Amino acid sequence: MRAQAELIAFAPNGTVLHYNDTYEGYLDVDPSPRGESTVTYVAHKELPSEDCYQTRKCTEIALQRSNLTTGHTETFYRTVTPRVSSSRWHAVDRINETHFVVADIYLDRVFVLNVSNGRVEWAWRAKQEFDLSSGGAWPKDWTHVNDVEALPDGRFMVGPRNQDQVVFLDRRKGMLENWTLGADDDHSVLYEHHNPDYIPASEGGPAAASAEFGGKNGSFVASAILTVKNLIPGIVVNGLIYVLPSWVGFVELAALAGSVATALV
Template sequence: MASVRSVLRAIFAVCLLLSGGVVASGYVAHSPADTAPAGNVTGSDAENRSLSELPPSSLTVVTTGSNRPRAESANGSRAEAEVVLYDRNGSIRYYNDTYDSYWDVDLLSKASGPRTVEYVASERLNASACESVGDDAAESGDGSEADGSTEDEKDGCVRTVIERLNLSTGATRTIHAARSPRADVTPWTDVDRINDTHYVIADRAENRVFVLNVRTNTITWEWYAASTFTFDSGGYYLEDWTHLNDVEYLEGGRIMASVRNHDQIVFLDPEHNRTILYEPYGPDYILRENGGPALLVADAGNNRVVEYARRDGSWNRTWQWSGPALRWPRDADRLPNGRTLVVDSNGDRVLEVNSTGTAVWNVSVGLPYDAERLGTGSASAAGPSAERIAARSEEMGDRDRTDQEEGRASDERAAGPLSSTAKGLLSGSVLSAALYVSPAWMGFVELLALCVLFLVSTVWFLAELRWRSVVAELREWAEEAERR
């Protein structure tokens, strides 16, 4: 009996040492340089030139979120949300971290200037702050209040704004602001400008898409997901039924929306065609004159970027780029030169991939949400389809791994069947959620090792308790036998 326990204790100890070593090596390997902008060249010609001298197509604006708990401080690359402008060398040309989270960012028309953007941002407020801030409460056609709140805000609220930013001067102007009574949900994360006065908004708090006149603060059109989807659909999302995360106004008046928790993209009025994806983010519509109709989608739950072309009345997948280095992509734009700008949220980076699947540019930034390349048109409006440029589908995405990612890939191969089996058991959403709340240095292998560390520690602790109980029982039995 004692020899069996000794063997088990030795096995437990080896498992703890190995798993602890993997976690520690992952932490040590993630040096501070890994969170700095990649390709940041000190004293380069680009750095010595003013922002106005740089061509807009050499500048990329990125918005990021934050995993900082409300009203608490935090450290690390994901502690603060920001809107930041990078040049081709990865140097920062503009930075602002006023709000708790920055979401969608869109380029404005050339008439507004090549360096003017609009973004959605939000801030969480405590109850007293909620009472002091106002909002532009939009009213529907019947005069009822559509934004703002009449509910109890004792737990705080979220204030969401649409702001216009001149990146050259740093001047900002609030286009619209709204307050939500739920402190745990940001109601809007994406809007699309229709004209000077009207915006189409994806409202995930109310599970709807609506058109808002920001000048009169009235809703001129709205669509509720409940008119199309049943309440037993949407998966296990009791308080986030649709998670409407993207909306785009198309030519001809159609509206495209991403209903993430239903794994669908819908076209609203006049078309109602749908294509099923797994947790889609940020779909972009590629025009017919550029090789479309086609949809470029960041398929976050499957850790890939895909493109679907409309052919013979159905949507067919024509291109894919993915790999172990890609972790929860939430936006992808096809640039006019045929390259694809990808926002890799859990990978803490934004990268540019050419038609062969090779990453030709990247910057490291904590928890990015959206990105736009200045001077290239909004999203993928000026980009060609994958079929037109004969883009190669890169299933593994191994061309874009950095040296550190190569090391992690080697660790995954070394883990062998265990790693593959664990990945198979975890759905994309579960794994993405785990990586989202984990530190930036922790990849899948480190996360798996941490789980093993916790599991083995728990089993060993329970085993020791059981063994001590058995020993105590044997002693009592022996003492009782002696007394007899």
């Protein structure tokens, strides 16, 4: 069994408000509309071999909702996947009370799950767009799709890390080529990024902020993407602007009047 992870919330005075170390990993912790002190997340842990079906190793995946004030935790969906390495769901985002969109590392896909009945109601597989020679080793950790975000307009922003890209999906049209940022192994644009977050127009976007892997010491840095033109410094990719990160610190991005941005290191 692997070491346990920790889900911790702190009160404004610095004291521990909530603590949970039941699982080996907690990913994509988001506020829940059920209350200002409630969060949802996806958790995972390796199961004992006797609890696995037809495989020697397997992983439990749980979608949970925790009230950080009362300490009450509810598991509202649970499943088991074969294997342990690269078999988990890395991100889950709420669409409504019964539907969640999932970034699934195990099957290299993004899908909409109805948690009330366990049905997959829509799915996009990376094989629809990417060649198997791209990214990581097929089939164990090919895309390492580590983020999905449900946008207000119905699209999904997705981060297939090993393809060095951030892509946008439309449920009818599939992957929107003119919104794709980055290219496989082109590390001048994206380098094994992690958990991109969408920034809406109301908060200075459209834009996305992401952590990415780089530098000889394997450090994480922040990077940013903007959908405005004529931004200097930056790289224009399909009409999108990518502001290059520094390998030694965080890049702060300030968008002014939707047309000018400055990167401060």
